[in-house]
Amino acid sequence: MKNTIKYITIILFAAALSSCEKAIDLKLKDTTPQYVVEGVLTDEAGGCKVLLSQTKNFTDNNDFNGIAGATITIADDNNNVYPLTATSTGVYQNTTLKGSVGHTYSLNVSVNGKTFTSSCIMHPAVPLDSIYLVKDQLNNNKDGTPRKYVTVQYHDPASTKNYYRFVQYVNNRKEESILLDDDEFTNGQEVNTRLNFNNDNDNPARDIRPGNQVTIEMMSIDQAVYKYFYSLTNSANGDGNNAAPANPLTNIKGGSLGYFSVHTVVRKTLTAP
Numbered sequence: 001m002k003n004t005i006k007y008i009t010i011i012l013f014a015a016a017l018s019s020c021e022k023a024i025d026l027k028l029k030d031t032t033p034q035y036v037v038e039g040v041l042t043d044e045a046g047g048c049k050v051l052l053s054q055t056k057n058f059t060d061n062n063d064f065n066g067i068a069g070a071t072i073t074i075a076d077d078n079n080n081v082y083p084l085t086a087t088s089t090g091v092y093q094n095t096t097l098k099g100s101v102g103h104t105y106s107l108n109v110s111v112n113g114k115t116f117t118s119s120c121i122m123h124p125a126v127p128l129d130s131i132y133l134v135k136d137q138l139n140n141n142k143d144g145t146p147r148k149y150v151t152v153q154y155h156d157p158a159s160t161k162n163y164y165r166f167v168q169y170v171n172n173r174k175e176e177s178i179l180l181d182d183d184e185f186t187n188g189q190e191v192n193t194r195l196n197f198n199n200d201n202d203n204p205a206r207d208i209r210p211g212n213q214v215t216i217e218m219m220s221i222d223q224a225v226y227k228y229f230y231s232l233t234n235s236a237n238g239d240g241n242n243a244a245p246a247n248p249l250t251n252i253k254g255g256s257l258g259y260f261s262v263h264t265v266v267r268k269t270l271t272a273p
Helices: 222-236
Strands: 033-044 049-054 069-076 081-088 092-095 103-111 114-121 128-140 144-155 163-170 179-182 188-194 213-221 257-273
Touching: 033 103, 033 114, 049 103, 103 257, 114 257, 128 213, 128 257, 144 213, 163 222, 179 188, 179 222, 213 222, 222 257
Parallel strands: 033 257
Antiparallel strands: 033 049, 049 092, 069 081, 069 103, 081 092, 103 114, 128 144, 144 188, 163 179, 163 213, 213 257
């Protein structure tokens, strides 16, 4: 969540088919900025953070557009309220607050006369039994070496519907691809899921190479958070019925974009052979 997601609405203009090529100048209109709330509360100390920013226009740079001066709190279902303190522009934290399994937490963000709220329950952690590397049989890295992916192995609980998010780090560098799974077809089973990240820019730092340290974080997330990240993966290319990009589904009320996720975290690390 280091980098704030940049939400863009693009107006696509249709061009008539022609036998000759023609340069088209797309005149994209500036849009009214929207607030973006990205909130996380985990079961670990230091895992409570909210990023507050605003969207930018298509032609602007992608720097974090943090918003200062907000009042942000998280309340538990026992009516305890915990304030978050600004640690830098647009970044708000409570370094001691930890979530507890089975409890529901409510986020409240007040800024410039607007209020945004959300609530989320912390689901039990699912143990990450092991992680191991597999070679892609069809694709290589840009330099011709075998492309490798991590496979995660865990046993999905049969008694509940489960949603998972995985975050991959290679030598402490966070992989930018969104890695998700659910138990629609694997409820109660032993699961082996390959984490297929898309290194479309052929960045060598993203490849898994011998000697690299690879860490996987496994998060048991709420259904609404799963839907947010799932829709985020499709938003840039349309939803299948509409070719135009769309904003991802949010669990924030009040008119902002973004999400509030309360989840557990388990980790495993390996050194690539």
